Amino acid sequence: MKHVLILFAVMMVLVPTVYAEDDKWIDGIKFRYGRIYYGQALLIDFPSDNYKAIAASDQQINEANTTKFPIVITFPETLMTSWSFRGFYSEFIPQTKTLNIPPSQTPSYFMGGFSPDGSDGSGPIYYEILEADRLNKEFFYLRNIEEHRNYLLTNFLPKYLSDSEISSIPENWAMSFDQTFNTITLGYYIGVFIPLGDKHRIFKYTYGLGVGRSDKKIIINLCDSYTVTLNYNEENKLESPHEGKCNDPRELVNLSFVKVSLSVSSGLTFWEKISEDSILTLLTLSGVTSSNKIFGLVPLHLGHNVKTMDNKVVSFESYTTSLEFISYTYRF
Secondary structure, eight states: OHHHHHHHHHHHHHGGGOBOOOOOSOOEEEEEEEEEEEEEEEEEOOSSOSOOEEEEOOTTBSOOEEEOOSEEEEOOEEESSSSEEEEEEEEEEEEEEEEEEOBOOOGGGGGOOOOTTOOOSOSOHHHHHHHHHHTTOSEEEOOOOHHHHHHHHHHTGGGTSOHHHHHTOOTTOEEEEEEEEEEEEEEEEEEEEEEETTTEEEEEEEEEEEEEEEEEEEEEEEESEEEEEOOBOTTSOBOSOBEEEEESOEEEEEEEEEEEEEEEEEEEEEEEEEOSSEEEEEEEEEEEEEESEETTTEEOOOSSOOBOTTOOBEEEEEEEEEEEEEEEEEEO
């Protein structure tokens, strides 16, 4: 809610000084080259735990980035002052598959709580990697934190497994999931920049709100174990990503659904040159985070009805981080 109020308050202040060029709906077509990182999370609405992720992407495990879709439609920007602007934006992510998403590690473990003489498999991933390297291990087991494990044994796994199956689960069991998705997003942003003459801008910053539609296919797995095999470079130094694998997965849930979500986006462009015919940009860093709730309060339809035995909602959230090295927009 705070983000929304700030966005529209600034817009209301700046709208009276608009310098709109024309009324065209589409400004042009952008050709771009960059990389994008996809983050996914499986969450349960725990009543007493601020960290709700059961499994979540981690940049240190498995390759989760790819080349950005090279072409996108752009919309006109409307200048509000000589240093601020507003407009619509769109984004398209073609079908993308992420597998073996690891059991999640709670940030509270950064504050301590580890035994100094070894890794227990449920600490933050960076700690587990360093400990395994220190102990000359080729791999280590990654598990859900103990509080989550106890909850899952009582309130989630009994929905899909018999008592005898649960009692025979290996000691290093863990939760993981696979996801295939595509997304299209349309949003509205405001922004500021430092002008250098009429055509050049530096440190262009944008902040926006959007609505996205995703087609998702998700498989939730119970792993007999989840192993992370360390990766080293030619100099025998640790190098991400390391290989994470859900071993002997047991499929618990298989979902295909359409999800509508709200998103918050921000971006920073180092340099931009604008002319009547084209726009050239260098180095744009951007991020988008989706939400299952309106203003963080009103739940959106999730597209599925997966819940725990104590009626807690199981949800899936996503975020992206991208670096666009260069782009060229041909303006109509």
